[in-house]
Structures are given as structure tokens and as C-alpha cells.
Amino acid sequence: MKTRQSRTILIAILALSFILAVTTLVNVNAKGHTAHAFPTDTFGTYLIPSGSQIRGASEMAAIDAHWTSIYLNWRDVETSPGVYNWSRWDQLLADAATHDLQVILSVTGNPEWAAQTPCGPIRSQYLPTFANFLTAAVQRYSAPPYNVLHWALYNEPDNSDAVDYVWLGGCWGDASNPKKAPGASGTAYAEMLSFAYPAIKAGNPDVQVVLGGLAYDWFVGIDEGGVFDPEFLDDLLLAGGGQYFDIMNYHYFPIWGERWHDDDGGFDRYNRGLVFKANWIRDEIIRLTGESKPIMCSESGKASVNHEGEDRVEEQARYVVQVYTRAMSSDIFPMLWFEGVDEVEYGVKLGYMGLLNEFLQPKLAYQVYDVMTSELSGAQFVRVRDDLWLRFEGYEFNVNGRLKNVVWHSSDETEEISLAVSQPGGTMRVVALDGNVDFVQDGGVEDLDGQTNGAVGVYVTSRPQYFEDLSMPTYTPTPTTTLPTPTPTITPTSTATPTPTPVVSVTPYPIKLFLPTMYR
Numbered sequence: 001m002k003t004r005q006s007r008t009i010l011i012a013i014l015a016l017s018f019i020l021a022v023t024t025l026v027n028v029n030a031k032g033h034t035a036h037a038f039p040t041d042t043f044g045t046y047l048i049p050s051g052s053q054i055r056g057a058s059e060m061a062a063i064d065a066h067w068t069s070i071y072l073n074w075r076d077v078e079t080s081p082g083v084y085n086w087s088r089w090d091q092l093l094a095d096a097a098t099h100d101l102q103v104i105l106s107v108t109g110n111p112e113w114a115a116q117t118p119c120g121p122i123r124s125q126y127l128p129t130f131a132n133f134l135t136a137a138v139q140r141y142s143a144p145p146y147n148v149l150h151w152a153l154y155n156e157p158d159n160s161d162a163v164d165y166v167w168l169g170g171c172w173g174d175a176s177n178p179k180k181a182p183g184a185s186g187t188a189y190a191e192m193l194s195f196a197y198p199a200i201k202a203g204n205p206d207v208q209v210v211l212g213g214l215a216y217d218w219f220v221g222i223d224e225g226g227v228f229d230p231e232f233l234d235d236l237l238l239a240g241g242g243q244y245f246d247i248m249n250y251h252y253f254p255i256w257g258e259r260w261h262d263d264d265g266g267f268d269r270y271n272r273g274l275v276f277k278a279n280w281i282r283d284e285i286i287r288l289t290g291e292s293k294p295i296m297c298s299e300s301g302k303a304s305v306n307h308e309g310e311d312r313v314e315e316q317a318r319y320v321v322q323v324y325t326r327a328m329s330s331d332i333f334p335m336l337w338f339e340g341v342d343e344v345e346y347g348v349k350l351g352y353m354g355l356l357n358e359f360l361q362p363k364l365a366y367q368v369y370d371v372m373t374s375e376l377s378g379a380q381f382v383r384v385r386d387d388l389w390l391r392f393e394g395y396e397f398n399v400n401g402r403l404k405n406v407v408w409h410s411s412d413e414t415e416e417i418s419l420a421v422s423q424p425g426g427t428m429r430v431v432a433l434d435g436n437v438d439f440v441q442d443g444g445v446e447d448l449d450g451q452t453n454g455a456v457g458v459y460v461t462s463r464p465q466y467f468e469d470l471s472m473p474t475y476t477p478t479p480t481t482t483l484p485t486p487t488p489t490i491t492p493t494s495t496a497t498p499t500p501t502p503v504v505s506v507t508p509y510p511i512k513l514f515l516p517t518m519y520r
Contacts, residue, residue: 039066039102042324042333043373045340045355046299047101052091054101056340056356061099063355063366064373067334068101069213069298071155071169073109075118078133080111081126086140093146104210104298104336105141106152107134108169117162119154119171120181121188130192131199138203151200152210152249152298157189158232160220165227170212173229175220186235193236193244213249213298216281217256233284242289251299251338252277254319269393269410270384274300274323275330297327301338303352304363317364317433318408320355321372321464325395325406328381337369364434371435375404375466392417392460402472408464416448418455419467426471428456433463439470 044067047054054070070092077084096103110118114126122130134151141148155169162171162181171181172189193209200209217223219230229235236242252260252274260276261268271279278295285293302319306312320337327335342354355366378399385394385405392415394407409415421428421442430438440446440456448457458467 039334041066041373041377041379042328042335043369044068044102044334044336046336046338047340048343049092052088053095054092054099056354056360057095057099057101059356059360059362059366060340061101063370064377065337065340065369066100066102067104067336068096068340069104069106069152069336070096071109072105072107072137074107074114074130074133075109075111077137078111078129080113081129082132084133084136089141093141093148097145097147102150103146103148104150104152104296104334105137105148106155106169106212107137108154117166117171117181119159119166119169120162121172121183122192127192127195131195134196134199135203138200138207142204142207149207150210150247151207152212153193153196154189154212156215156228156251157212158186158214158216158228160184160229161227168215173220173227173232174235175229175231177220177227177229186229186232186237186241187239189232190236190239190241190244193241197244208246209244210247210296210298211245211249213251214281215251216277217251217253217259233281234288237285237288242285242291242293246293248281248285248293248295249298250277250281250295252297253300253338254302267390269390270329270386274326274332278330278332295332296334296336297332298334298336299338300327300335301353303348303350304354304365305348305352307348309348313364317368318463320365320368321406321433322393322408324372324376325464328376328379328397329384329395367435368433371431371433374435375399375431376406379404388417391415399468403469405467406464407460407467409460409462412462414459414461416457417460418449418457420455421469422454422472424452424454426454426469428458429466429468429470430458431466431468433465442471 041064043065045060045065047056047060047068047070049055049070060068072089076088077086079085093103108119110122114129115122138151154172157170157172159165159168159171160173160175160177161179162184163179165171172184172186174180174185197209200207214233215228216233218226218228220226220228222230254273257273260280261272262276274297278297282292282295285291300323302316304313304316324335337355339353341356341360342352342358344351344358355369356362376397376399379397382396382398382403385396385407388394388407391410392407393410394405396403396405405419419428425442428440430440438446440458442454442456443452448459449455
């Protein structure tokens with residue numbers, strides 16, 4: 001079971017891992033590559049190319065959602081061994097660069113000559129060919145003007161259905177699914193990584209290798225109709241795969257939120273859902289490898305309609321702020337909204353997740369995202385507001401030297417709370433979900449407690465609001481941990497016949513043993 005103490009111990013380790021990851025990107029290496037400065041804010045969206053352009057790119061850049069994830073299809077580039085046609089991705093990645101988007105490039109789409117499926121294991125004799133392709137791609141696209149510094153390998157590789165779910169982008173999962181790809185397993189994925197990692201680093205040692213974003217939900221044998229392998233992560237780590245990626249990557253959707261919590265030790269509103277899932281995965285990596293990894297979430301979002309097609313525009317807009325503040329509180333970086341633009345052909349379950357509709361018209365969520373990036377650009381997380389009543393959720397940030405709190409009510413009620421200002425008579429700037437701005441002076445007309453007492457009374461609803469203490473001239477957070485000077489890691493050297501080195505045998509800890517009763 002996860003405890004607050006164990007999470008505290010992880011903070012220093014995770015912070016050091018993040019420093020190491022960032023340090024890798026800001027150095028000039030022996031080959032003379034100067035690393036491109038990637039966005040320091042966590043904001044981004046998943047975008048789908050249309051032809052040679054990226055739909056919604058300019059609209060996402062306009063709201064400072066600078067991270068994005070797109071596919072690189074191996075089969076479309078290398079139509080026969082050693083013959084490359086980069087023309088489409090030259091145009092796509094140039095388009096991304098024009099809009100100042102930092103791309104996480106997800107490699108997928110095996111050629112028919114190299115594999116039995118486009119989403120799963122590669123025939124062993126073509127793994128060196130795949131490695132050569134990766135080196136060539138990284139050399140080409142990590143350089144200006146493209147500056148692609150994050151390379152992922154297959155989307156949702158824990159998928160075990162290579163028949164009906166090829167479109168997910170990955171199908172390396174096993175779970176004894178009769179529809180699995182031939183030879184698929186976490187172990188096979190680790191073997192592929194043992195070829196891919198040194199090949200990518202040979203192309204540019206400054207780039208970061210990202211694990212293909214794991215769904216890590218809707219499990220075979222646990223959830224009705226599930227297709228994802230619950231043992232995939234453990235299997236790839238036990239096979240030594242942890243040494244072949246730099247950044248952990250996972251997906252989270254609130255439909256599975258009730259799975260990811262542990263209330264046996266008491267209700268903890270700040271370690272649930274997105275955050276709990278990240279902590280669980282971090283613990284698994286440390287337990288099975290003895291090392292920590294930085295973690296990103298390349299897909300999370302909420303649709304503007306429910307599965308019956310009923311309007312949920314308001315709920316989608318609220319979730320924008322909720323998911324990002326939670327991610328920022330737990331060093332989940334970057335955090336990508338799924339997705340930028342509606343893809344209505346996928347139906348009500350997946351087709352209406354966009355900040356923009358199919359005609360590139362903004363939804364309320366787009367406006368809310370714009371307000372959020374304006375309010376939290378450059379923000380440093382300070383603390384969770386566990387001093388508030390349990391029915392509230394709040395996060396405190398340092399933004400340009402002033403404290404700014406984001407707070408909302410856990411239900412649809414409207415309730416008054418008191419928020420401190422740094423000096424009696426001070427003013428609180430209050431920004432609504434849609435960007436409307438009010439100013440509440442301590443003891444003034446809009447102060448609900450009516451007293452000059454170093455606090456203002458304000459109404460809080462289920463719509464997240466931003467509260468900035470304007471009476472605070474400057475603020476510098478006090479470091480809670482002194483971190484050692486990071487030591488640069490050594491890039492693994494490719495061998496003629498790379499084979500994953502198994503780590504010490506560890507008894508797997510199946511996730512189903514932990515799940516709440518309803519999922520056992």
C-alpha cells in the first residue's frame with residue numbers, strides 16, 4: 001500500500017531524476033550538438049496531422065500549448081530496406097517548428113517486410129534495420145529547424161489486441177490474449193528497446209528516449225472487454241528494459257479514476273486518480289529496477305459529450321484546470337491534453353475530446369485553457385492546500401514572486417471560505433474559470449467576512465478559480481531538500497547482438513491484488 005511517508009521519500013529522488021533529464025538537454029556534446037531549449041511549462045496537446053500539416057497547430061500555439069505528440073510511421077518512410085522518403089515528415093515537423101511546437105515523436109507503423117503486424121514485434125533479422133532507421137531519423141529531426149528531442153516507441157504498447165486495436169499504434173502486450181501479435185510480450189518490447197536506445201543516442205546523445213505511453217488500464221482478465229496487458233510494465237522491467245528509456249510515459253482518463261486510490265490509510269484527496277497512478281508506476285519502477293525515472297502523461301482529457309451524446313461542455317472545461325494543477329503538483333511533465341481537435345469519426349467515446357471542434361471552432365475548454373496558461377505560465381508548485389476542508393481541493397503556486405492558489409469545490413455546491421492575504425487590508429485578485437477578473441480587498445465591500453483581519457471571504461464552486469495575493473510584494477519558496485550535484489549518466493554503447501540484461505528476479509506484484517473490490 002502506498003503511504004504519505006513513502007511518497008515523501010520519493011520527492012528527492014524524482015527531483016534529482018528530473019534535473020538529470022534536463023541537464024542532458026542543455027549540454028553541448030562531443031559531436032557539437034547544442035541542445036534546443038524545450039518549453040519549461042507543462043502545457044501541450046495531442047494533435048493529429050492532416051496531409052502535410054498539423055490541424056490545430058496555430059490555435060494551440062495561440063494558447064501557449066507548446067508540447068505536442070505526433071506519429072512517425074516507419075512504413076511510410078522506409079518502403080524497402082535502406083530506402084527512405086522523408087518528404088511528408090519534413091513538412092509536418094517544419095509546420096510544428098513554425099508554430100513553436102515541441103514535438104514528442106512516437107515511432108510506430110512497421111513495414112510489412114519487417115513485421116507481421118504494424119504495431120507489434122519486429123522480426124529479429126530486421127531489428128538492426130529498425131535501429132539504422134532510428135539513427136537516421138534522429139540525426140535528421142533532432143537538428144534545426146525541427147529540434148525533436150523526445151522520441152517514443154509505439155503508442156500504448158501494452159495493447160494485446162493486434163486484430164481490432166491496431167489503430168492504437170502499439171500491440172506488444174501478451175496477457176494470453178488470442179488476438180495478440182505473434183511473439184508479443186513486455187520482454188519482447190524490452191529486447192526492441194535494447195536495439196532502439198543506443199541507435200537513438202547514436203543519432204544524437206542529447207535526445208531523450210520516452211517509453212511508449214502506456215494505457216495501463218482496461219485490463220485483460222480484469223475489466224470487461226479489456227485489451228491491455230496488466231503485467232506488461234513489470235515484464236519489460238524484469239527483462240532489463242528499464243535501462244533503455246529515459247522518461248516514463250503513461251495515459252490517464254478519469255473514467256478509470258475509481259481504480260487509482262488507496263483509502264485504507266484514510267481519505268487523501270491529493271493522491272488519487274492521475275497522481276496516484278503516477279505514484280504507483282513510479283513505485284513499480286523503483287521496486288523492480290532500484291532506480292527512478294522522470295514521468296510524463298502524454299494523454300489525458302475529458303469529452304464535451306457523454307457516451308449518450310449529452311452535453312458535458314462545462315465538465316470538460318473544469319477538468320482542464322483540475323488535471324493540469326494535479327499534474328504540476330506531482331512533477332508530471334509534460335502533460336498533454338487529449339486532444340487538440342475533435343475527431344468525430346471515432347464516435348462519442350473518443351471523438352469529442354478536443355479543445356476545438358471538428359471545424360476548428362473553440363469550445364469553452366479552449367478558452368479555459370488559454371486562461372490557465374496565462375495564469376500559471378512559469379508557475380512553481382509550492383504545496384497542496386490540505387489545510388482546507390475536505391470538500392475543497394486546492395493547489396498553491398509561486399508565479400512571478402507571488403503566491404497564487406487554484407481552488408474548487410468537490411461538489412456542485414457554493415460555499416464560502418476564507419483565504420489569507422499577507423497583510424491586513426490587502427487585496428486578492430480573483431480570476432474565474434472563463435477569465436473574468438475581480439478584486440477583493442480585505443475588509444472591503446466584496447469581502448464576505450466584512451472584517452479587516454488579514455483574510456478575505458470568497459465563494460468557491462465546482463468551477464476552479466485563481467486567487468492571487470496582490471499584497472505580497474515578493475516570495476521565494478524555501479527549498480525542502482538539498483539535492484546532490486547530479487552526475488551525468490553514460491550513454492549505453494551498442495553491441496553487435498544487444499540482449500537485455502535481466503535484473504535480479506523479483507516476484508511480480510500483480511495490480512489486480514491491489515485494485516478495489518469492484519475490480520478484483
